[in-house]
Amino acid sequence: MILIPLAEILHAEAGARFPGIQGVIFGFAIVCVILLAPEGLFWKLRDLLRRRIAPKAAASDAPESSAANVTTLKPAPRQRAVTGExxxxxxxxxxxxxxxxxxxxxxxxxxxxxxxxxxxxxxxxxxxxxxxxxxxxxxxxxxxxxxxxxxxxxxxxxxxxxxxxxxxxxxxxxxxxxxxxxxxxxxxxxxxxxxxxxxxxxxxxxxxxxxxxxxxxxxxxxxxxxxxxxxxxxxxxxxxxxxxxxxxxxxxxxxxxxxxxxxxxxxxxxxxxxxxxxxxxxxxxxxxxxxxxxxxxxxxxxxxxxxxxxxxxxxxxxxxxxxxxxxx
Structure with missing residues (x-):
C-alpha cells in the first residue's frame, strides 16, 4: 500500500536522472521496517496510538498498583529448611x-x-x-x-x-x-x-x-x-x-x-x-x-x-x- 506507489512515483519523477533509484529506496524502506517494526507497521502504529490515547490517570486511579502489591513483601531472612520430605x-x-x-x-x-x-x-x-x-x-x-x-x-x-x-x-x-x-x-x-x-x-x-x-x-x-x-x-x-x-x-x-x-x-x-x-x-x-x-x-x-x-x-x-x- 505504501512501497509500491512510492516506487512508481520515484521512477516517474527521478528515474531518468537516477536510474534504479526506486530500487534503492525500496530496499532501504524494507530494511527499516524489518529493524524497527518486525511485526508490521500496523501493530507498531497501533501501539503508539494506544500509548498516546490511553488515559494516564488510569494507573493513579487504580486501587493498587503492581508495584504496591509487590513491595508490601520485603525480602526477609530465610529459615534454613534443608531437611524434611x-x-x-x-x-x-x-x-x-x-x-x-x-x-x-x-x-x-x-x-x-x-x-x-x-x-x-x-x-x-x-x-x-x-x-x-x-x-x-x-x-x-x-x-x-x-x-x-x-x-x-x-x-x-x-x-x-x-x-x-x-x-x-x-x-x-x-x-x-x-x-x-x-x-x-x-x-x-x-x-x-x-x-x-x-x-x-x-x-x-x-x-x-x-x-x-x-x-x-x-x-x-x-x-x-x-x-x-x-x-x-x-x-x-x-x-x-x-x-x-x-x-x-x-x-x-x-x-x-x-x-x-x-x-x-x-x-x-x-x-x-x-x-x-x-x-x-x-x-x-x-x-x-x-x-x-x-x-x-x-x-x-x-x-x-x-x-x-x-x-x-x-x-x-x-x-x-x-x-x-x-x-x-
Missing part, C-alpha cells in the same frame, strides 16, 4: 553431546519448601541440568526422582503434570495478549475448562502482584512485569516444584528485591524452588542452600555463608590468583 532427588545424572560432557555425575536432593540456589560460571551446565529435570533433554545416565518416582527421560508435559513448573532465561510472552491471557496458557495443565483456567490464572496473577494491570498487553510491559508474568504463568498450573532460570536477569537492584520477595512468599506458601541465578547479592539472601556447578560437575554444596567462602567456588568464578586475596 524429599520432593526431588537427582542420582548420578549425566548428559553428553558427542565428546562434550555438559552434566557429569550430578547428585542432590531438593527438600519440601526449600529454596535451592544452583550457581556456577557461564557454561557450567546449569540450564542443561534444568533441561534434564523437566524432560527437554534425556539423560545419558542417571535418574530424576519426583516424589520417589523415576521420571528420567519422560516428556516435558508428563513431568509438568507430575508437579514441576519452570521459567526460562529468555522470556517468550504472547506480546498481543493481556497478562491474564498469557497466564491462562499455563493454567491448562490443571484446568479442565476455560472458566477454571481463568480462575487459576487470576489467582496466580494476584500472587505475583499484577492484578491491577492484568488486562494490559504484554508488549507494553517493563522487564520486571514480564518476569513476574512469566512467574505467574509457571505457578498457574499449581506445581509443587518450581524451576526458575535467571528470573532476576535484566532487573535493577530495587526490582530484583521485589521479585525476590515474591519468590520468598511462594516458598512460605509451600512451594519448593530451585533457582539458577548470577545475582549473588540477591541469591545469598534468598536461598537456603547452594549447589555449585563447574564444567558440568558439582564442586560443592551447602549453606550460603559457607559456600561463598569456599576456595573452589572462588577459583571457579574468578580464577586461581584470586583465592589468596579472598582468604586475606
Amino acid at each position: 524429599v520432593m526431588l532427588e537427582v542420582k548420578s545424572l549425566s548428559r553428553s553431546f558427542g565428546g562434550l560432557k555438559a552434566v557429569q555425575d550430578v547428585s542432590f536432593k531438593l527438600h519440601k519448601n526449600e529454596i535451592l540456589g544452583i550457581i556456577g560460571p557461564n557454561g557450567a551446565g546449569k540450564t542443561t541440568l534444568f533441561n534434564l529435570l523437566n524432560g527437554f533433554l534425556k539423560p545419558s545416565q542417571g535418574e530424576v526422582l519426583i516424589d520417589g518416582r523415576n521420571m528420567s527421560g519422560q516428556r516435558p508435559h508428563v513431568i509438568c503434570e507430575a508437579g514441576v513448573g519452570r521459567t526460562f532465561q529468555v522470556m517468550r510472552p504472547f506480546l498481543r495478549m493481556s497478562i491474564l491471557d498469557n497466564v491462562v496458557v499455563g493454567a491448562y495443565v490443571r484446568a479442565r475448562s476455560g472458566e477454571e483456567a481463568r480462575k487459576l490464572a487470576a489467582d496466580a496473577v494476584a500472587r505475583v502482584g499484577l492484578s491491577a494491570v492484568a488486562e494490559r498487553v504484554a508488549g507494553e510491559l517493563s522487564t520486571k512485569e514480564l518476569r513476574l508474568m512469566e512467574l505467574a504463568r509457571a505457578i498457574a498450573g499449581q506445581p509443587r516444584i518450581l524451576l526458575l532460570d535467571e528470573t532476576l536477569a535484566g532487573l535493577g537492584h530495587g526490582e530484583a528485591d521485589e521479585v525476590v520477595a515474591v519468590i520468598q512468599q511462594l516458598a512460605r506458601d509451600g512451594m519448593t524452588i530451585a533457582i539458577i541465578e548470577h545475582t549473588m547479592q540477591a541469591m545469598v539472601r534468598l536461598v537456603d542452600r547452594f549447589l555449585v556447578l563447574d564444567h558440568g560437575a558439582v564442586i560443592t554444596e551447602g549453606l550460603p555463608e559457607v559456600v561463598t567462602r569456599d576456595n573452589r567456588v572462588i577459583e571457579a568464578y574468578l580464577g586461581k590468583k584470586w583465592v589468596g586475596h579472598a582468604a586475606n
Whole structure:
C-alpha cells in the first residue's frame, strides 16, 4: 500500500536522472521496517496510538498498583529448611553431546519448601541440568526422582503434570495478549475448562502482584512485569516444584528485591524452588542452600555463608590468583 506507489512515483519523477533509484529506496524502506517494526507497521502504529490515547490517570486511579502489591513483601531472612520430605532427588545424572560432557555425575536432593540456589560460571551446565529435570533433554545416565518416582527421560508435559513448573532465561510472552491471557496458557495443565483456567490464572496473577494491570498487553510491559508474568504463568498450573532460570536477569537492584520477595512468599506458601541465578547479592539472601556447578560437575554444596567462602567456588568464578586475596 505504501512501497509500491512510492516506487512508481520515484521512477516517474527521478528515474531518468537516477536510474534504479526506486530500487534503492525500496530496499532501504524494507530494511527499516524489518529493524524497527518486525511485526508490521500496523501493530507498531497501533501501539503508539494506544500509548498516546490511553488515559494516564488510569494507573493513579487504580486501587493498587503492581508495584504496591509487590513491595508490601520485603525480602526477609530465610529459615534454613534443608531437611524434611524429599520432593526431588537427582542420582548420578549425566548428559553428553558427542565428546562434550555438559552434566557429569550430578547428585542432590531438593527438600519440601526449600529454596535451592544452583550457581556456577557461564557454561557450567546449569540450564542443561534444568533441561534434564523437566524432560527437554534425556539423560545419558542417571535418574530424576519426583516424589520417589523415576521420571528420567519422560516428556516435558508428563513431568509438568507430575508437579514441576519452570521459567526460562529468555522470556517468550504472547506480546498481543493481556497478562491474564498469557497466564491462562499455563493454567491448562490443571484446568479442565476455560472458566477454571481463568480462575487459576487470576489467582496466580494476584500472587505475583499484577492484578491491577492484568488486562494490559504484554508488549507494553517493563522487564520486571514480564518476569513476574512469566512467574505467574509457571505457578498457574499449581506445581509443587518450581524451576526458575535467571528470573532476576535484566532487573535493577530495587526490582530484583521485589521479585525476590515474591519468590520468598511462594516458598512460605509451600512451594519448593530451585533457582539458577548470577545475582549473588540477591541469591545469598534468598536461598537456603547452594549447589555449585563447574564444567558440568558439582564442586560443592551447602549453606550460603559457607559456600561463598569456599576456595573452589572462588577459583571457579574468578580464577586461581584470586583465592589468596579472598582468604586475606
